Amino acid sequence: MEYDKTNRTFDCEPTLNDTQVLEFCKNGFLILEGVVQDDINQRTCDYLDGKIPAQPSYIPEGLTHEDLERIRNSHEPSTIFLEDWFVEHVVLNPQVAGVVRSLLGRNVGLPVLMSLHRAECPGPAQGWHHDADHVFGPEVRFIQAFYYPQDTPLEMGPTEIVPGSHIRPTHREAGEKGLSTSAPAGSFVIHFFQILHRRGEATGEGVRHMLKYNYWRTVPPQRDWIVEPGFNFHTADYGSHGIARYIAHMFYWLCGKADEFRIIGGQAWPYSGSSMNQIGKTYGFGEPEGFIPNWRHNNADNYSTPS
Numbered sequence: 008m009e010y011d012k013t014n015r016t017f018d019c020e021p022t023l024n025d026t027q028v029l030e031f032c033k034n035g036f037l038i039l040e041g042v043v044q045d046d047i048n049q050r051t052c053d054y055l056d057g058k059i060p061a062q063p064s065y066i067p068e069g070l071t072h073e074d075l076e077r078i079r080n081s082h083e084p085s086t087i088f089l090e091d092w093f094v095e096h097v098v099l100n101p102q103v104a105g106v107v108r109s110l111l112g113r114n115v116g117l118p119v120l121m122s123l124h125r126a127e128c129p130g131p132a133q134g135w136h137h138d139a140d141h142v143f144g145p146e147v148r149f150i151q152a153f154y155y156p157q158d159t160p161l162e163m164g165p166t167e168i169v170p171g172s173h174i175r176p177t178h179r180e181a182g183e184k185g186l187s188t189s190a191p192a193g194s195f196v197i198h199f200f201q202i203l204h205r206r207g208e209a210t211g212e213g214v215r216h217m218l219k220y221n222y223w224r225t226v227p228p229q230r231d232w233i234v235e236p237g238f239n240f241h242t243a244d245y246g247s248h249g250i251a252r253y254i255a256h257m258f259y260w261l262c263g264k265a266d267e268f269r270i271i272g273g274q275a276w277p278y279s280g281s282s283m284n285q286i287g288k289t290y291g292f293g294e295p296e297g298f299i300p301n302w303r304h305n306n307a308d309n310y311s312t313p314s
């Protein structure tokens with residue numbers, strides 16, 4: 008782990024391979040259960056509840072002690088990023104860092120804003136939403152993390168998400184369930200910012216803390232995660248009709264090959280839903296001309312002509 012305290016970046020070995028990066032592109036999230044140790048989880052809750060004194064490792068330029076106190080007591084207690092123990096054991100947690108490094112490349116930019124979701128339980132489910140200012144596209148310029156510093160079983164209303172809902176606006180009625188991310192203390196949900204989610208219904212008693220923040224890309228994308236020798240871009244499973252084009256585009260963008268990405272539509276690559284039943288290789292792979300997916304979804308077939 009190389010932590011550059013001055014520039015607020017880190018670098019480490021990536022931990023995801025080609026298949027896992029592509030799976031992340033398809034699902035839009037992954038869960039790391041119980042990766043932060045108990046005393047740090049407890050210390051985090053104590054910090055958020057004002058039970059321990061702040062020990063900022065430095066005062067950011069332009070801010071005063073009074074500013075830090077105000078920030079700590081707000082719904083965005085970003086001063087927790089000034090606590091060395093939190094940076095070391097949560098933000099730079101080796102398992103989290105390996106995943107984030109795989110998706111964002113070298114010299115990952117550290118978070119600057121923390122959101123605290125403190126929910127009094129019991130409580131109703133929140134409405135389904137994509138977080139404000141989300142953008143749909145193949146670019147992966149930041150990744151969002153939910154950190155659960157306390158046990159968050161179903162009764163405590165863990166965040167519900169809709170797998171695969173990060174590629175287009177998705178509507179879901181309040182009565183429809185999603186995938187619950189119930190998890191033990193010290194768990195993370197690493198996900199695309201734009202994924203559809205909500206706070207789940209809580210039937211238990213007490214206060215649930217959930218912390219949300221972003222990691223940032225500082226370098227152009229390239230395929231510098233764990234390369235699998237046998238990984239085949241032609242035969243990889245990018246998903247079914249209407250979806251594969253977006254997933255493949257995103258994967259190519261992450262590989263630094265978005266400029267080469269062209270598709271011709273129909274049964275051609277990257278659609279693979281029927282590949283199990285084909286008697287030959289899918290057409291349309293590596294076509295120098297063709298279309299790109301229309302991420303704005305504002306025409307009839309959702310293909311765009313590259314500019």
Ligand SMILES: [Fe+2]
Pocket residue numbers: 136137138204205
């Ligand atoms: Fe949200």
